[in-house]
Amino acid sequence: MIVAFSISPAGGDSTGGVSEAVAEAVRIVRESGLPNETNAMFTNIEGEWDEVMAVVKAAVDAVAAHSPRVGLVLKADIRPGHTGELTAKVERVERILGG
Numbered sequence: 386m387i388v389a390f391s392i393s394p395a396g397g398d399s400t401g402g403v404s405e406a407v408a409e410a411v412r413i414v415r416e417s418g419l420p421n422e423t424n425a426m427f428t429n430i431e432g433e434w435d436e437v438m439a440v441v442k443a444a445v446d447a448v449a450a451h452s453p454r455v456g457l458v459l460k461a462d463i464r465p466g467h468t469g470e471l472t473a474k475v476e477r478v479e480r481i482l483g484g
Contacts, residue, residue, distance in 0.1 A: 387464075388429070389459070389461075392444055392455060393448075395452050406448045406452060409444075409447040410428070413447055417440045420469075422471065427458075429471060
């Protein structure tokens, strides 16, 4: 499965920023060893249901350490028997665009 998720702490630092808390969540994802990528809006992670959800929970818990309230947006592509789709889905579209 591929999960795209975004975690947002309520509040933030004295400037209203949330970068420190978000960096903690991204660090957990990267240290998980699962295929992942981070962009301006979401972090994507690929793996089996239980391992992906455990990483998402750990990331939420890390953000919760910075804030008493946390928002989570999650979208999942559940496709048993398929791996490597984090990059393969994009490669298929790029092939079409490239002619």
